[in-house]
Amino acid sequence: MPTSHIIIGGGISGAALLHYLALAGKDVLLLEKGKRLGGVIGTHRNDAGALIETGPNSTQTSNPDLLDLIESLGLRGQMLEANPIARNRYILRDGKLYPVPASPPAFLRSSLFSLPAKLRLLREPFIGRAAVQEESVAEFVRRRIGSEFLEYAINPFVSGVYAGRPERLSLRHAFPKLHKLEAEHGSLIRGAIRGGRARWQAARRGEVPRDRAKLVSFQQGMETLPAAIEQRWRGRIRLGVAVQRLQRDADGWVAVSNAGDFRVARVILATDATTAATLLQPHHPGAAQSLREIEYPPVAVAVSLYRRSDIQHPLDGFGMLIPEVEKRKILGVIFSSTLFPHRAPEGMVALTTFIGGARQPELPLLGQDRLAELVYAEHAALLGALAPPCSFNLTAWERAIPQYNVGYGGVLDSIADAEIALPGLHLLGNYRGGVSVADCIQSARNLAAAIA
Numbered sequence: 001m002p003t004s005h006i007i008i009g010g011g012i013s014g015a016a017l018l019h020y021l022a023l024a025g026k027d028v029l030l031l032e033k034g035k036r037l038g039g040v041i042g043t044h045r046n047d048a049g050a051l052i053e054t055g056p057n058s059t060q061t062s063n064p065d066l067l068d069l070i071e072s073l074g075l076r077g078q079m080l081e082a083n084p085i086a087r088n089r090y091i092l093r094d095g096k097l098y099p100v101p102a103s104p105p106a107f108l109r110s111s112l113f114s115l116p117a118k119l120r121l122l123r124e125p126f127i128g129r130a131a132v133q134e135e136s137v138a139e140f141v142r143r144r145i146g147s148e149f150l151e152y153a154i155n156p157f158v159s160g161v162y163a164g165r166p167e168r169l170s171l172r173h174a175f176p177k178l179h180k181l182e183a184e185h186g187s188l189i190r191g192a193i194r195g196g197r198a199r200w201q202a203a204r205r206g207e208v209p210r211d212r213a214k215l216v217s218f219q220q221g222m223e224t225l226p227a228a229i230e231q232r233w234r235g236r237i238r239l240g241v242a243v244q245r246l247q248r249d250a251d252g253w254v255a256v257s258n259a260g261d262f263r264v265a266r267v268i269l270a271t272d273a274t275t276a277a278t279l280l281q282p283h284h285p286g287a288a289q290s291l292r293e294i295e296y297p298p299v300a301v302a303v304s305l306y307r308r309s310d311i312q313h314p315l316d317g318f319g320m321l322i323p324e325v326e327k328r329k330i331l332g333v334i335f336s337s338t339l340f341p342h343r344a345p346e347g348m349v350a351l352t353t354f355i356g357g358a359r360q361p362e363l364p365l366l367g368q369d370r371l372a373e374l375v376y377a378e379h380a381a382l383l384g385a386l387a388p389p390c391s392f393n394l395t396a397w398e399r400a401i402p403q404y405n406v407g408y409g410g411v412l413d414s415i416a417d418a419e420i421a422l423p424g425l426h427l428l429g430n431y432r433g434g435v436s437v438a439d440c441i442q443s444a445r446n447l448a449a450a451i452a
Contacts, residue, residue: 004266005268006030022236032238036227036239038230054301065438082339089318092156097313116148134406135170135406136166136170138165140179160331164403173412244256255267267424269427270428274292276291294403294411296401296403299355299400309386313383320333402435
């Protein structure tokens with residue numbers, strides 16, 4: 001009798017799916033080639049005492065699944081809500097940092113956007129719907145609210161979420177809620193006004209709008225979440241197991257690995273898209289090719305620890321984002337020690353800087369020394385750093401965040417076709433359903449419910 005379910009891949013998607021299937025009483029085993037669960041989520045303290053996040057620094061409570069998972073793992077007491085000052089966010093314009101306006105009156109007073117741009121916004125309710133089936137984010141924003149908002153609001157926002165470029169990303173797939181607003185209401189402004197009832201209904205379901213969601217992490221960092229799943233279900237996890245190929249026969253599937261063969265009735269590929277493509281190739285070449293074509297730009301994550309007296313900026317917020325038009329060499333900076341307590345020793349501050357992405361894919365490959373110089377130069381120019389950092393930790397991801405580019409519907413259709421053609425096979429990952437930690441958890445819960 002084969003094992004009922006095997007999950008290949010122990011990132012947050014696979015780990016969450018393991019949790020949900022095990023809670024449902026399913027016979028499930030997770031195979032992970034690494035030494036721990038969590039994938040890109042990783043946390044440690046360096047020798048100087050700074051807490052280093054090598055991947056996501058936080059997540060949002062914008063859907064109830066995340067909080068339910070935290071609760072079921074007994075982690076509520078370890079959860080941290082971000083400093084309320086994190087509502088402040090900065091955008092660079094003409095070499096100067098401006099706070100992002102958080103209300104209509106603040107928007108009217110803000111110097112971040114020009115008077116013509118503000119007046120252009122008044123035309124938005126009278127702009128017609130798109131004449132094409134699919135638009136890029138840039139085309140949509142330019143058409144509805146103008147080029148200035150594209151350059152100084154949407155471009156930096158997109159780099160913060162996807163490390164991507166709005167000229168390439170599909171509005172329908174990367175930001176489906178914006179696409180839905182125009183489709184249903186013909187206008188972003190009208191949709192926002194009429195959305196009061198929808199928000200009320202969502203609140204009854206336990207959902208929270210993204211603009212009101214809480215930003216959270218844990219006392220010992222984001223790795224707390226996958227580590228708790230690993231601890232809870234240790235007997236259902238095999239670490240150091242690399243699946244080399246999948247075979248299919250009348251009884252189901254066989255996962256061939258460096259630790260032997262695993263016969264399964266149902267297999268879930270919870271790996272990155274390229275690994276999934278390799279395993280899928282003999283069984284559905286079309287879907288494998290679609291998975292290989294997903295763009296994953298490189299991103300470097302640098303954590304710099306400074307003496308507080310060496311940074312002139314007050315660091316009174318979440319951080320800063322850099323529009324592409326400003327021609328800087330970083331995507332943005334999170335003020336980590338402002339965001340959550342105990343990220344830096346007393347009298348010190350920790351800054352997490354992101355470099356590269358689809359905007360400058362060559363930069364993450366420069367190496368530790370050159371990137372340390374680059375990051376310090378940017379901190380000196382933009383935050384008034386008076387001396388080099390006391391410590392510098394770099395993590396470079398050659399393939400970071402999947403890009404939901406124009407035409408992505410074809411990728412998703414091909415994946416769905418493979419699941420129909422190959423009973424007992426499912427694909428799960430941040431290339432489907434959203435790239436954030438909360439999105440991955442929601443996708444895992446949805447798949448677990450469908451399987452159950």
